[in-house]
Amino acid sequence: MPHAQPPFTVREAVVDFLRRSGMTAVFGNPGSTELPLFRDFPADFRYVTALQESLVVGMADGYAQATGRAAFVNLHSAAGVGHALGNLYTAYRNQTPLVITAGQQVRSMLGMEPFLFAEDAAQFPKPYVKWSVEPATAADVPAAIARARYIAEQAPFGPTFVSIPADDWEQPADPVPHRTVSRSLRGDAAMLAQLAQALAAAEKPVFVAGSGVSRDGAYAVLTRLAEKHEAPVWTAPRTARAAFPESHRLFAGFLPNSRETVAACLGGHDLIVVFGAPVFTYHMVGTGPCIPAGATLFQLGDNPGQAAWAAGGTAIVTSLQPAIEELLAAEYPVVARLPRQGRGSPPVLESTGDGVGVAWLMSRLAALRPADSLLVEEAPSSRALMQRHLPVDREDGFFTCASGGLGHGLPAAVGVALARPQQRTLALMGDGSSLYSIQALWTAAQWQVPLTVVIVRNGSYASLLEFANHFGLPAAEGIALPALDFVQLATGFGVPAQRVVRRQDRDAALVAAFAATGPALVEVVV
Numbered sequence: 001m002p003h004a005q006p007p008f009t010v011r012e013a014v015v016d017f018l019r020r021s022g023m024t025a026v027f028g029n030p031g032s033t034e035l036p037l038f039r040d041f042p043a044d045f046r047y048v049t050a051l052q053e054s055l056v057v058g059m060a061d062g063y064a065q066a067t068g069r070a071a072f073v074n075l076h077s078a079a080g081v082g083h084a085l086g087n088l089y090t091a092y093r094n095q096t097p098l099v100i101t102a103g104q105q106v107r108s109m110l111g112m113e114p115f116l117f118a119e120d121a122a123q124f125p126k127p128y129v130k131w132s133v134e135p136a137t138a139a140d141v142p143a144a145i146a147r148a149r150y151i152a153e154q155a156p157f158g159p160t161f162v163s164i165p166a167d168d169w170e171q172p173a174d175p176v177p178h179r180t181v182s183r184s185l186r187g188d189a190a191m192l193a194q195l196a197q198a199l200a201a202a203e204k205p206v207f208v209a210g211s212g213v214s215r216d217g218a219y220a221v222l223t224r225l226a227e228k229h230e231a232p233v234w235t236a237p238r239t240a241r242a243a244f245p246e247s248h249r250l251f252a253g254f255l256p257n258s259r260e261t262v263a264a265c266l267g268g269h270d271l272i273v274v275f276g277a278p279v280f281t282y283h284m285v286g287t288g289p290c291i292p293a294g295a296t297l298f299q300l301g302d303n304p305g306q307a308a309w310a311a312g313g314t315a316i317v318t319s320l321q322p323a324i325e326e327l328l329a330a331e332y333p334v335v336a337r338l339p340r341q342g343r344g345s346p347p348v349l350e351s352t353g354d355g356v357g358v359a360w361l362m363s364r365l366a367a368l369r370p371a372d373s374l375l376v377e378e379a380p381s382s383r384a385l386m387q388r389h390l391p392v393d394r395e396d397g398f399f400t401c402a403s404g405g406l407g408h409g410l411p412a413a414v415g416v417a418l419a420r421p422q423q424r425t426l427a428l429m430g431d432g433s434s435l436y437s438i439q440a441l442w443t444a445a446q447w448q449v450p451l452t453v454v455i456v457r458n459g460s461y462a463s464l465l466e467f468a469n470h471f472g473l474p475a476a477e478g479i480a481l482p483a484l485d486f487v488q489l490a491t492g493f494g495v496p497a498q499r500v501v502r503r504q505d506r507d508a509a510l511v512a513a514f515a516a517t518g519p520a521l522v523e524v525v526v
Ligand SMILES: Cc1ncc(C[n+]2csc(CCOP(=O)(O)OP(=O)(O)O)c2C)c(N)n1
Pocket: 086, 378, 379, 380, 381, 382, 404, 405, 406, 407, 429, 430, 431, 432, 433, 434, 458, 460, 461, 462, 463, 464
């Protein structure tokens, strides 16, 4: 691709910077305020259209997480940014690096509130962006996009926002200079030495691992550290990425989500070390201590905010990989500990009756999916059975949203599949959850991504019934989802689909959906 020569236009300077940054995928949904970006759209770039801005951000989020680099997003001005806010909130909670740009009306019109005007454009996405700007002049746009990228990729990763008036793209601008900006943090050496000593001396240490582990590429080193100290490892509450190999004998399970239940799981340990997770993310209200009596707490992670509000103990702000390497290298004499027995393999399920149960579906998915496949999940009431029967043993093997905001999973799965064309992505979706972003199937079909979508068709927002019970309600309004046909929906978007009702039909449908080259969907009635 021939590079433009100075003097550059804003567009040429931005394209040049994005190319040098490896950000040649543009996730967007275009409008009149964005069209000038597309003049001479470079042949080495790809524009990935999603059919609503919330999906644009969800797709870019999956793509950025699977590549480990910031993804570039272009939204339509005020209304498009509005649509995107739900998944922007999720990207912020996921700590996903995104450079989000949005169109704005031309500068000379802004004083008269023109059609498509974005008022206080840089305010609109706050507080769920790390940095937000509408540059003062057109010539400032390329440098602002560069700054947005470097901030997005500094720990803690997260989204940034640049509002760009439509006439800026044709204006002259300087190219962005070449720079190298560090992405990782080195924790305080004295505090790490203190932790290394505490680890060596503890009678019964326990680890809690969160999404930061795989985000930092620390999965393998954390496994070695757990083995060195014979420490059981729990996954932190509401963890959104793979944190520890779930078939490993030291894997203790998934922490629940209230004070009392978390403290009960960690009880009896004298040292608790949390890696790459807040202390703690609760969903249910609770009382009593967050940390069991008699335990010392350390937290390691790259998010200074989370360090500041942790429930107690010592917080070390650091990237995990170098910190864990340092702990592994420490040579304090380690107290002898008995080797821990694992939780055992998932139980073998009896094949009785004609219908398909969720547990059985999960165990068949575990058996039939390609070993290197990536799992994206948004199926709330199926999650516990997925965790029991569909273990994840790869660092890049699991993605869900850290926010609890539905509508992220299906577009994120398309983004993961776009980033990983050599592997198959499995999107495990609740029927209700899938409908927040169902038109992601169209993008999957257009790009023929290797994606298998399994819809758990239980006909309701089943998890809300569980919550209704929690609040002492006998029932809940608005949770039934009758009269939906996912086979017709999928085929309407260009994705081949099958419905499975009986056990004996299920394996064949799943095998076919995993063997497809492009996307395929199976609606499993449970
Ligand atoms: C954006 C958003 N809206 C509403 C909710 C509330 N909510 C939580 S779980 C759930 C039901 C999801 O239904 P489904 O995907 O069918 O899964 P199931 O509960 O049946 O397992 C809803 C609506 C939410 N989490 N996010």
